[in-house]
Amino acid sequence: MESDTTGGVDGRLGRRAYLAAVGGSAVGLSGCLVRGADGRGLDGRIVVDGSNTLLPHGAAVAEEFQWRNNRVRIPVRGSGTGAGFQRFCSGNTDVQNASRAILDDEEAICGSNGIDFLELEAALDGIAVWAHPDNHWCDTLTVEELNRLWRSGSDVDTWGDLREEWADEPFGDEEIDLYGRDSASGTFDYFTQAINGEYGNIRSDYAGSADTNVIVRGVRGNRHALGFGGAGYYYENEDDLRLVAVDDGNGGVRPTRETIESGEYTPLSRPMYVYFDATQLTRPEFRAYAEFFFEPIDGDADESVVDPGETLTWTQWAARKVGYYAIPDETVEESRERLSDALARVGVDE
Structure with missing residues (x-):
């Protein structure tokens, strides 16, 4: 492009x-x-x-x-x-x-x-994590939960696998569809290192794309979905996505100008x-x-x-x-x- x-x-x-x-x-x-x-x-x-x-x-x-x-x-x-x-x-x-x-x-x-x-x-x-707006119950994910979900060899398939109480939520017992950047992307490198401990460590069954707009469209068109990408793309699509807070031992923080410029949004500020x-x-x-x-x-x-x-x-x-x-x-x-x-x-x- x-x-x-x-x-x-x-x-x-x-x-x-x-x-x-x-x-x-x-x-x-x-x-x-x-x-x-x-x-x-x-x-x-x-x-x-x-x-x-x-x-x-x-x-x-x-x-x-x-x-x-x-x-x-x-x-x-x-x-x-x-x-x-x-x-x-x-x-x-x-x-x-x-x-x-x-x-x-x-x-x-x-x-x-x-x-x-x-x-x-x-x-x-900031690398943001977002879900479909119908997903009103996934408000915060811990770094450990993100690791369990995204790492290579993950055995998390459904929302209930990720957090037991979510199995009883609407579509909580259905498979999570994952979207993110592909391996040619620096966003991919940073996300996998920050969440999974090493560059390129990621499960093989997610939908990877070179274009963050494709990830946005994938998540907003699929209520089972979760994705990651640059925070700016969320703020261009606020009505179509649900922003998920990331809990790095701080109770959960969302990426905003204040939390990123201050360094509060961890570990996905870069x-x-x-x-x-x-x-x-x-x-x-x-x-x-x-x-x-x-x-x-x-x-x-x-x-x-x-x-x-x-x-x-x-x-x-x-x-x-x-x-x-x-x-x-x-x-x-x-x-x-x-x-x-x-x-x-x-x-x-x-």
Whole structure:
């Protein structure tokens, strides 16, 4: 899936348009004649791929950058974290969006191809667990129950198997249909590690998909179902899904902006990353794009996601704009320092 981030009807894309780009079957968003300004005389093409989950965030940042630098083209694809790393580590893309950190074998491929990457946190997300709205009795699941349900070799088939008293609830004695991300996804990797203790540990009879919108449709169309995916997708479909609280010894917490940005929602809160090919930082347009993530927003930004007294950077702003969550200010400062160090490594003066 690709988002052509050149602009919408008025040169800006709304929150739903960004999320629609994730769910498109081919090219998500078409361009428009309205292109913004040529602010710094930059020119070039920057290719972005990676996480399907992080695609709306990457599209938002790219679109705002292009609005201010209209001779730079930034196609943004969401082929999945794993598939994206294959392309990035082979030198076929410039920027990699990732919903998990790079793995050792991926890092080795980057090294063998001379890719000196720069890893920076871009946004926060929560992996939500949701059920069909007719399921009024599954309000909270403990981490232990999630583990019993999702782990490889699970013997949980019905809701009554999961919790004895649920056998007497409507359809509680019927088989649970499970939906989640497939193994190419960083969301899959994070969920299986956080819940089942290791990457890839999951039962074989669930319906896996590369597209979270497919998971949403599966759960909302099946009252026996339970699924997981990025929390932002729940908030785009609140009328069609029931959000389940996760009890990590804290009585049960649902993923919200407050619980994720504060770190209260555990263990399914996670950082999401942007990886830059540091060897490309000598290109003026590429350096400007990397720096743009951590620059304060300007007066043209939609301030509806900015709290009074806050000064957000573009990566923080984009995270909230498309339904994710802002990284802390201290993380922004750390990222600026790491970017500065990377520029020095390739001999670029700031």
